[in-house]
Amino acid sequence: MATEELDAAGSAHSAADAAHGGSNGAEAVGMPQLHFDTFPNQIFWLLVSLVVIYWLLSRIALPRISAVLADRQGTISGDLSAAEDYKAKAKDAEAAYEKALADARTKAQAIVAEARADIQKDVDAAIAKADSEIAAKTAQSQSRIAEIQAGAIDAIEAVAKDTAQSVVVALGGTADESAINAAVDKRVKG
């Protein structure tokens, strides 16, 4: 290694180094890592440093950070479960809504059917009324027709009797009213 060279150069350059300063204001002779007289110093201060760092970490930093991390984990999982709850609630609400919708639909259908039945009933009643009216009118008309018919038969009888009497007279007979009446009656009823 370059250490022998540096050993030699160490003394030669010491004057120049005083001017140039060195990095720590000191001159390396060989490898400073192997200067055993500085070992106790480094070991002592390292032990002090490690104890201080251990104390800082174990007493303050690590519990605090792990608490923060656990807290965050708790918050996140809490939020997640809350979100799960809300999701379930939303699902319930959706189901309720669907149910209400279906109920309303069946109700509407029932109302429609009821209304239809009512209307049908009214219509039926009206039809029946009209039918009965029509029947009454028909009966009335029929009775009138029968009256007229009967009237007509009476008139025909009278005309037939008169005509028969006239015909009998014209033929030179004597009109026997009762005989004529009987003959006409017999004929008309015949």
Add this chain to the structure above:
Amino acid sequence: MAESSSNADGSSKMIGLILFAVVILMLIIAMLTEGSGEMAFHPMDQFVVSPLFGEGAVHWYTITNATLWMALAIGGIALLLVVGSRGRAIVPSRAQSMAELAFGMVHKMVEDICGREGLKYFPYIMTLFCFITFANFLGLLPKSFATTSHIAVTGLLALFVFFAVTILGFVKHGTHFLGLFWVTAAPLPLRPILAVIEVISYFVRPVSHSIRLAGNIMAGHAVIKVFAGFAAVALISPVSVLAITAIYGLEVLVAFIQAYVFTILTCVYLRDALHPGH
């Protein structure tokens, strides 16, 4: 079109060749001038441990530059993990989310590798990770001192892990912990040989564990310093500035990766202690 593109190819190749030649020439010039004593290469000066106040010997209690940069690492850790998380916000600030990121990364690493019972040792592993990461990154600041480039520091960390894991293994499993070295999956005649290899590799762990970190940090800083030495020569300074930039980028990567590797190896060793039966 084709001609112009081939022309462009040719010219770029030419430029590359010229650049290469220039760099070689400059390196030769640099070598020569260095020989004459005009240039100073002191890549190891940055690693010298020296007292912060005044001169003199470095005693165990002396406040040195190492002390200062370790204290700054503590300050950085406190700033990020303690001050950054003070809001305790459900929706974190930038600093808090970085702190949470670091926490989460190491926590997950420990849990994945060592299992849930390893989480008891998470604060220790987090301490190691934080110290190494901050020391590595602070060491990348100009004029700073890289505490993790010292084998004394990384060696202590590695030995701490080694002894902690070994003692933990024996306390938890008693002599069953030695089963780590007795590979029951292997055929019986091979087992003693494997046991020797396993024992050697077990005791080499702290060495490789510590030298990997210190070596990486030291090498990177030394290389940057060498290129910085070349930057003093006007002719090659553009090249050397470019090289420093590139290596600095690499070192930023290395600073994190080495901290990560140290931590993950610590977890792996800890798993061996918790579950010795392979």
